[in-house]
Amino acid sequence: MDKPNWTSLGARFTLLGMLLCSATAVLAQDDLAPTQEPTLPEVQVQPPVDDAASSEAAESHQATAPLAEPFSANNPPNTLLGTERSYPNLSQLEFGQPGLFNENTGILRGGGNLFDSSAAGTIVTREILAEKQATDMFHALQNEVGVMMQRTAAGQSSPFIRGLTGQQVLILVDGVRLNNSVTRFGPNQYFNTIDPGMVDHLEVVRGAGSVLWGADAIGGVINVVSRSPDSQYGMCCGDYSTGEFHQYYNTADSSSYSRMNVEGWGGSMGVFAGGSYYNVNDLDTGFDFGRQPGTDYDQYAGDVKMNYLLDRNSMLTVSLQHFEQERLPRSDRFPGYPGDLNNSNTLSGARFFDPQQRDLAYVRYQAVNPNAWSDALTVTTSYHRQRDVQTRGVPTTRYQETDVESVGINAVSTKELAEGFGKLTAGFDWYHDDVDSPYGGAATGPIVPDDAFYERFGVFLNWGFALTDRLDVETGVRYELADLAGTPVVEVAGTPTPMFINPNFQDWVAHVGLVYEVDRDIHLVGNISEGFRPPNLDDLMANNPNVLQAGFDLPSLDLTPEHSVTYEIGMKTDHEKLRTQTFVYWTQIDDNIVPITAGANQFTKDNQDSSIQGVEFDGEYLLDRQWSLYGNYWYTYGENKETGAPLSRIPPQQGILGLRWRDRELRSYVTTYVWMADKQDRLDPVRDLSDERIPPGGTPGYATLNVRMGRSYGRHNQHRLSLSLENLTDKDYLVHGSGVYGTGFTARFGYSWVR
Structure with missing residues (x-):
């Protein structure tokens, strides 16, 4: 078959576009001793941190939990059903784990967001996972740009990124390799051995990620x-x-x-x-x-x-x-x-x-x-x-x-x-x-x-x-x-x-x-x-x-x-x-x-x-x-x-x-x-x-x-x-x-x- 007609392809593309630990850690360090009196009923308040950190935390939780009383005992963090905003922009979609220690935990290993990065990336938030009613990883990542979800058997899923899958797409769980030395050529089942109920968000980078993550990251990288x-x-x-x-x-x-x-x-x-x-x-x-x-x-x-x-x-x-x-x-x-x-x-x-x-x-x-x-x-x-x-x-x-x-x-x-x-x-x-x-x-x-x-x-x-x-x-x-x-x-x-x-x-x-x-x-x-x-x-x-x-x-x-x-x-x-x-x-x-x-x-x-x-x-x-x-x-x-x-x-x-x-x-x-x-x-x-x-x-x-x-x-x-x-x-x-x-x-x- 002939190679693609890039002129026709470009026209269709333009039209669519227009429509739219370490174990050696010092365990003997003193615990944080509470010194501040509780400010809410039945809530034990931790020691004061600097004003900037406290303000940042409060703003973050107000964003992630847009309720009338975001800090009440009835409105705990993390588990609330809303998103940071109804429609977060690219700058608000950040790589890495939530919280204070997120600087080098994401797929880019150095913080950052979708807009300021040169990477072709996707972040699937927990709210999107809830809207998808994702019961497995096949449904969690389905219909995301540049990713095709294939399954040889129900209960299995193999993500294709830029035409590659199996050994040529690196999958991580909290930055730990899911790929191992027996990961097969072509479609395999391993991505579906993750329970979406434990997932905070999914990070996808399309394109080679070998400098940051090493072998297998030719088609792309997925970090759960x-x-x-x-x-x-x-x-x-x-x-x-x-x-x-x-x-x-x-x-x-x-x-x-x-x-x-x-x-x-x-x-x-x-x-x-x-x-x-x-x-x-x-x-x-x-x-x-x-x-x-x-x-x-x-x-x-x-x-x-x-x-x-x-x-x-x-x-x-x-x-x-x-x-x-x-x-x-x-x-x-x-x-x-x-x-x-x-x-x-x-x-x-x-x-x-x-x-x-x-x-x-x-x-x-x-x-x-x-x-x-x-x-x-x-x-x-x-x-x-x-x-x-x-x-x-x-x-x-x-x-x-x-x-x-x-x-x-x-x-x-x-x-x-x-x-x-x-x-x-x-x-x-x-x-x-x-x-x-x-x-x-x-x-x-x-x-x-x-x-x-x-x-x-x-x-x-x-x-x-x-x-x-x-x-x-x-x-x-x-x-x-x-x-x-x-x-x-x-x-x-x-x-x-x-x-x-x-x-x-x-x-x-x-x-x-x-x-x-x-x-x-x-x-x-x-x-x-x-x-x-x-x-x-x-x-x-x-x-x-x-x-x-x-x-x-x-x-x-x-x-x-x-x-x-x-x-x-x-x-x-x-x-x-x-x-x-x-x-x-x-x-x-x-x-x-x-x-x-x-x-x-x-x-x-x-x-x-x-x-x-x-x-x-x-x-x-x-x-x-x-x-x-x-x-x-x-x-x-x-x-x-x-x-x-x-x-x-x-x-x-x-x-x-x-x-x-x-x-x-x-x-x-x-x-x-x-x-x-x-x-x-x-x-x-x-x-x-x-x-x-x-x-x-x-x-x-x-x-x-x-x-x-x-x-x-x-x-x-x-x-x-x-x-x-x-x-x-x-x-x-x-x-x-x-x-x-x-x-x-x-x-x-x-x-x-x-x-």
Whole structure:
């Protein structure tokens, strides 16, 4: 197929645009001793802080909790249902955790907001998550600009950013890597092992983020920021306690999601904790066949986070998270799958993830002005375990388990230099993965060699400064090293032979970004960013019999690292009524690791140069204080430069256009929007043409009409009722490359209570 017609594309784009810790922390420091008398009934007030800090905290909470009595005991912080403002502008959407210690906790590792950054970014707030009634991460990030959410099975989700997914998109939880050394090529399930009920907000940066975060960040980076007890409120206004309950019900799959949270602060310590249960049944699609079999599962999750103030300028955080799914079928391999063209799916070949499990524990030390060389310091030590047991057959005839334990430490420090010299951010990351791979039944071996290990280390330096009164520059450099070892089984003269390998990879990458202030409301931005991804254990060593529907991945021992360069230019507007981001980008990936055919239903991998280019636009226009017109549009074109073929699973051009109304005082909202996606018939001949998740001839285009509404009730707006009506026309559709068909007409009912 010919390359895109950029003139036509530009016209459509213009038209749419116009329509719109560390464990060594000093634990022996004195607690903050309360010396100030209580100013509110039954509220223990903490020691006085400086007037500027107190004023800042009060203003922040008045913004986040726009109630008549924002500091009363009945109106605790953090859990209130409103947003900072009904329609926050780009400058008000800040990266990082809420509170006093947020300087280097966000995805940019140095603070900042969407408008002043050169990055192509998105922040999905907790209010947006509530309006979406997000019961999993698939729904939490769906329809955001430049991101396509794919799922091979219900209960799984794989975000595509700028045409890339899996190993080439880095996912973080509170700045700790979710990606590990067995993260697979292409779509995988791991993003959905996060409970949206614990999420404060989502941060997305599209484009290479390897300088700040290291390997895998070629297509982009997602940082999931979890909820915390509100230290800022505790220091400013005293002790508090609160609880909340959320219940959602979806008619399409008769699913029920229940989540309860508790939160409180006392003295120098605060705690946030919660747990959820999610029961899902078979999905009713918009197709004539009705419910899709193999889309049911159970899920539960729990988490707790403790913040302890060592003194007014330092804090220790301890966080624990657990997530588990049980008896989750792989939908495209279940009997009755609508895309099963040769009726090969049988109960004896049905595949399940049972269980799919994730555990995260970390200890974090944060300090403001810890010494003369640092304005803010964050040190995190972490333990991350991801375990999945893939079974086959009813009853089970074989199983293969992959259990990866990752320990890590990362540190980042920022320092404002002398006037006119800007700010330095420096840090390092170290992670070590150990793999256990038991197997049994009819399985002939593990997917990844047992006792394999993978170790990565990186150190970076980033410098932001004002070159002129209007031009800001940010530049950085990183050194990255990866070391690994394992004993995969490979064919030698037709005989399966264990072969020990111990390669290591290293590289330097750099980044430069520019922000030019046309005026106070318009910024022109540009970035040149390098990315680096060394082969991981899955690339090099996997013997995976779960590829496509009946495919088998073989080890590829001679792979070299991927190296990318992304060029992008954009414009951001942050007027009182108009907020937009527009980007055009081009990415060259040298030695891109792609699948190649090794035999009948057998695949290995090779390094082949590739390129990806596209455009992205999202914006919102405020018609008045309560009404807004909003939307986004994005287009991606990917090509294998050596074969001339399309890259696998490139998303079709798509976007949304909507109208919404929000009443800040009543906490009410109504939103209607159309989601439109074009046909995708540019298919990779190696993996796409034989993939039953993609219909013959390509994935058809579609448009769905959707409505969301909600209202809060009670003296303190402690009750909220919400309703979402999705796919009002009952349109049959399929997200490109997904094993789960699109939801037919459905109603989502929600109730939330906050004390």
